[in-house]
Amino acid sequence: MTTNQIMHVHYNHTGSADVMNFSYSSLPALEAGQVIIKVHAAGVNGPDIKQREGAYPPPKGASPVLGLEVAGEIIAMAADVSCWQLGDNVCALVPGGGYAEQVITDASHCLPIPQGYSFTQAAALPETCFTVWGNLVNRAKLTAGETVLIHGGSGGIGTTAIQIAKGLGAEVYATSGSDDKCQYCVAQGAKLAVNYQQADFVDPILEATQGKGVNVVLDIAGGDFINRNLQVLALEGRMVSVAMQRGMKAEVDIFRIMAKRIQWTGSTLRPQSVAAKAEIAAGLLETVWPLLESKQVKIHVDKVFPFSQVVEAHRYMESGKHRGKIILQLIDC
Known part of the structure; x- marks a missing residue:
């Protein structure tokens, strides 16, 4: 264990990307x-942006340092950890603290780096x-042969959702905010993508599904989209x-929920x-990791920033120009 x-x-205070700088501290002691x-x-x-702005505080006991996912090398373990060895290369969901040289997380939230991945x-x-599997599969029970509409299809969650849903055998539809981004969604595996800035998505999706509608909607919008x-x-x-992203509140047509x-x-x-x-991690390892290694699922990295350019990385995310994931690189890899 390192000290x-x-x-x-x-x-020191919440606000725009400019509030971020660098500091030094010690990790807490490892727990079981x-x-x-x-x-x-x-x-x-996105949650990193919201936390920095003061709109998404970390849960009690979680690191206040930004960052919810990392890839790297296991350098220390609690005495009861037997599923990994020192030196193993992993990617991991972390409860906070990912924007750092070292981070603590639960061993069961680590996954092996897929073969061929940097x-x-x-x-x-x-x-x-984790987000897509936990919601599309564990909650919405999306299965092969079903149809799904994914909002914000060109972002990090949207790109992953299109890829995983397609890999599971679903027929995928998407929305995004420009024609170029819609073309990107189609390239990722969507059968149809609708530019919601230019047209209401309801009629095109109903037409594409012969009036039946979709079995599942993965919604990042809220507000007037509900x-x-x-x-x-x-x-x-x-x-x-x-x-x-379009608001926390919506006036909901309750009868439509009942009727359908x-x-x-x-x-x-x-x-x-x-x-x-840990349950989500197990599902990913069993079903999604083989799709990643066979290249049936390819998660797109839009841009990689050096760690020193974290402010620029946040500004880029806030610009909405990205298509896929944004990564901070701490070590040349």
Whole structure:
């Protein structure tokens, strides 16, 4: 176990990307079931932006340092950890602290780096793969032969969701905010992508599904999209909310939920229990990791920033120009 001071991203107060700088501190003592990872690369995600702005505080007991996914090398383990060895290369979901030279996480939230993947590529996997699997599969029960609409298809979650849903044998539809991004969604595996800035997505999706609608909607929008999602869902459809980019509140057509027997659920990943996240990791290892290694699923990395350019990485995410994942690289890999 290390007691050395490690460099990490720090901010004294919430605000714009400019509040971030670098500081040094020690990791806490390892607890049962935990490992320390020397971080080679870390993913940048929407919750990082929200936390930095003060809108998504870390759960009690979690590191206040930004960063929810990493790839790197296990350099220390609690005495009861037997599933990994020192020196193993892994990617991992972390409860916070990923924007740092070292990070602590639960051993059961680590996954082997897929064959043929670099550290920077592997760092793009955990947060979005855990989110997509936990919601599309565990909650919405998406299966082969079903149809799914994925909003924000060109972002990190959207790209991963299109790829995984396609890999599971579902027929995928998507929305995004420009024609170029819609073309990107189609290249990722969507049968049709609708530019929601230019047209309401309801009619095109209903037409594409011969009026039946889709079995599942993965919604990152919230707000005014909710009732349109209800319109586009098929009988016995399922909607899963994972973000609220268009607003936290919606005036909902309750009768449509009743008439179509729609199930509406949602989740946030970070506060879930160690056991719940471990269950998701097991599902990913069994089903998604073989698809990654066979190249049936290819998670796209849009841009890699040196760790020293974390401010620029956040600005790039906030610009909305990215297609796929944004990665911070701490060690050349």
